[in-house]
Each structure stands twice: as structure tokens, then as C-alpha cells.
Amino acid sequence: MAAGARNILRNWAQRLHCPHTRLTGRSFSSAAHTHIPGKFSLLKKGLALSSLSFLAIESYRWKCKHTVVYASIKVEDVKEQADYLHGSGETEKLYEFLSQFKNSEDPELLWRLARASRDLAQLSKTPADVKKRLVYESRDLAKKALELNESCSAAHKWYGICLSDVGDYEGIKVKIGNSYIIRDHFQRAIELNPKDATTIHLIGLWCYMFAELPWYQTKIAAALFAAPPSATFEEALIYFEKAEEVDPNFYSKNLLYLGKTYLQLKNKELALNWLCKARDYLIRTEEDKEVHKEATDLLKSFGEKV
Template identity: 65%
Template sequence: MVWTSATMAGRIVTRFVSRTFLEFASGAKGIRGTKRHYWTTLRRTVPALTSGRAAFLLGIPTLTCLGYEAYHRVQSSAVVYALERVELLEQADYLYSCAETEKLYQLLLQYKDSDDAEFLWRLARASRDLSLLPNIDGERKKQLTFEAFEYAKKSLEKDEMCFAAHKWYAICLSDVGDYEGVKVKIGNSYIIREHLEKAIKLNPKDATSLHILGYWCFAFAELPWYQRKVAAVIFASPPTSTYEEALDFFLKAEEVDPNFYSKNLLMLGKTYLGMKDKEKALLWLTKAKEYPAHTLEDKEVHKEAVDLLKKLG
């Protein structure tokens, strides 16, 4: 059989096309097989993913979304609380500055079970201030004094890094000592000084803490000899101090916040009197006398300063 060029070319093309289609067909089976495998796997996977541990994994995007919403709500609540907290503290400080003791006490009493040291030490201060009002009877005064100490103690437990908690713990502990006898009061003196020093370390710019520690030093510096002997009998080494040490704290308080407190001016005058420095005593006692009397304590300071100036001539 004689093959023409055209015939040969046609057969080659036919074989090529046939082989190509066969290869494609074979490949197509593979593709269809892959599809079947995909759908079969999917049919097997969907029930598996929607049950048991896999369901939890599928739930992650939803839970994450819900978690974000919850987190956002918590964050929003935290912001609202923070704003309310700031406003309440500002309101409390405003009432304190206006000497609205009863209103301040009632405001803060709502937060007596708070875990916030800032509310608690302010409540301790308000309770103490209320106990000092002239219209408070003896039993109520004692109750408020011990309440103040408990609030101060709780404040310190909640935040040991709060300088005001240390300060008011020291003050309230001293007040409680008035009801517990001389031995307890002197014993507490060590603790009082320790907490005042901590308050000053945490906030060296707090004039009140400096003043109170100065007062502590002054009280022991002017302790009469017979009381020192009694203290020495009770304690092997009773607390001691000097007028010079007291003066240092009073002056530091004045340096930090000039004219912040009428009693600091008075105590500077009295300390210089104890040191026999009449000229400087006159200077500070005159300042105490001329201090604007806004509070009951200011009026008492004014009267004492006037009396001391009269004695000095």
C-alpha cells in the first residue's frame, strides 16, 4: 500500500489528537476523582466540625467576636466607673475644703465597703473630723474615732503604697490610744512614727505628714521629766525627740506649702519658745495670730497665739 504524504500527515494528526484526548480523558478522571474526594471529605468534615472539639474550634470566630463585645463593654464600664470615681473624689475634696463635714461623711459612708483606698482614707478622715465637732456627744465621738481607725486600717490593707493611707492610719491610731490608756498610747507611738515616715517617703511634698511628724517630735521633746520616768518604767527605751528635730519637720512643711495650716505656724512659734529663741517665736506666733480663721481649729490657734504673745510681752 502506497501512502501519500497527505495520508501520512492525516494519520499522524489523528494519532496525535487521539492520544491527546486519551491523556486529557485520563487527566479528567483524576480531576473528577479529586472533586469527588473534595466533596466526600467535605461531607465527612462538616458533621465532624459541628460536633465535639471541632465545633469549639469553629466557634472561635464567634466567641472572639462575642469576647470583643464583652471586652468592649467591660472597657466602657471601666471608663464610666473611672469618670464617676474621679467626680466623686472631686466632690468629696470640695466638701472637705468647704468644711462640710456632715455632708462629706454621708457621701463617703456609701463606700464604706469599697476596695478603693482613696475612698476609705477619706472616709477615715471624715469620720474623725465628725468626731471632733462640738455637738457630738462622748459616746458618738468614741464610736466615730474607732470607726475612723477601721477605715484607715482597711485603706492601708487595700493599698500599702498610698501615702494618705499611712498618714491617716497614724493619726487615727493616735486617737484610739486616747481610749486605751497611757501604756498603749506610748506603745503605739513607735508605730505612728513609722507610718508617718512611710507617708513622707511615698510623698515628700505632703506638708500635713511633715507637720504631724513634727508634732510627734515636739510632744516627746517637751515631755516633763516625771513622765519620762514613768515611760522608762513601762518601756526599756521610750520614744524620745528634740525641739530641733521637731523644728526641722515644721520648717520643711512650711517650705513645701507655705501658710498651708494655721497650727503649723503656731507650732513653729512654740518650738522656738522651747528653744529659747524669743525673736523667732514672736515672728511665727504673730503669723499664727494673723492667719484667717476659717475653721474652729483656726480660731483656737488664734486664741492660743494671742495668749502666748501676751506672755512674751
């Protein structure tokens, strides 16, 4: 899951808290019925952002189908509209919108489409066969973004996330083998953007996963790899706390895992503190709902009033 993005994010968190963030841009001009030399006048002012409604996107899509579109679309405008839709939780609209640029050579558009594809896969209503297609599609898009720009922090992050999802379809050997690659991409993303709380959280999650790896999977890993991946709950805690330091309360799942990690370390007082924060986190996404339920169930197991 989230996919569940999303960008897994300071800007992401801000957009969720401020869904009516003002966007700027210019509207489309009318399409001419006669040939106009030079650049096509239809998109001469770039992608319309004067309206934040889906109608604007539909209008653009209709025009794309009925005219030749030249490279006059402003990438910055597309990115801004995509980030607005992402922050607003408009997963399906965002995927439709960005799918027009699936053949783009711009890594900023490709990793955003990878994120949208992955988020759509994470929706509970997405059929299993569609989910699988989207999982592989998101991986390929993120990989292409990386090939175009190795210095793109977000491309490293989303390639790591999407590669992890692919492991669910390819067995324990591939999943464990990919874990090294995933960790390396997360670490590279942090090198490029040390203030990305989401990626810091993801490395913490990586450590937590291997710290609690069932014994039989540990034996499988040891049999398959000379140096199987390993980590401790103490290492996971360092990353979860660092993520909160960089961006307090940015992500419900980070709060939950702080609580769970403290439980593993036998610190009940701090565990309950973080689990209460996770339970009380404002629910906006399906993942937030899952976090709320897990935190509530854990608190009940300790006799806490919920």
C-alpha cells in the same frame, strides 16, 4: 482633735483658699420604670458633678435607696466631690456622702471616709459617745485602706492620725506603745509623698510631744519600754521649718508650733514672729480658732499688743 484633717495639705490649703474651684462631670439620667438589660441606665454617666449643691448629693442618695446600683459609678467623680466638700468645710455632708461607700474595696475612698469620720469626731458639737465611735471607725477604715494598698501615702498618714486618737481612750501604755507605729507610718507617708507638708508637720508634732513629755510620763515610758520614744525641740524645729519650706503658710498650727518651739529654744524674736503669723492666719475651722486663741494668749504673756 483637728477629730482635728484635714487631709490634715497643698490641695487642702488651695481648696480652702479657693472654695469655688470648678468641678467637672455629667448629670444623672432619669431612671426607667421598665427593666433595661445590661448596665443600669440610671448611673451610666457616673456620679453627677455638674452641680456643686447638696441637692445633687441628696438626689444621688435618694436614687441609691430606690434602685439597684451597679459598679458604674466613677470613683474619680466621687473623690472629686468628696475633696470639694472637704475643702469647703462641709464635714457632716461629706461624712453622709462617703458613708455610702464604707464597704468599698477602693483605698482612695476608704481613707477619705476615715478622714471625714475623724473630722466629724473633732467637731465640738459631736456628743462624747458618738465621738468615740467615730474615732475607732476612722482607725478601722484607714487600716483597711492600707491593707488594700500599702503604697498609698494618704492611707499611711490618716492611719497614723487616727491611731493617735484611739490612744486617748486606751491609756498611757497603749498611747506610748502606738507612738512608734504612728511615727513609722508618718515616715512611710513622706517616703511615698515627700511634698506632703501636713505629714512633715505631723512628724514635727510627734517630736515636740516627746520633747516636752512630763517627767512622770517619761518615767512610765522608761519602765514600760526598753527604749522609750524620745525627741528634742531641735528635731521638731527641723520638721516644722521643712513643712513651711514645702508649702508656706499652709497650716495655722504649723505657724503656732514654730513659735512655741522657738520659745522652748529661748529665741524670743523668732518666736514672736511666728506667733504673730499664727494669730493673723485667716480663721476657717474650729482648729484655726483654737490656734488663734493660743497664739494671742502667748503674745499677751510677752506684753505684745494684740
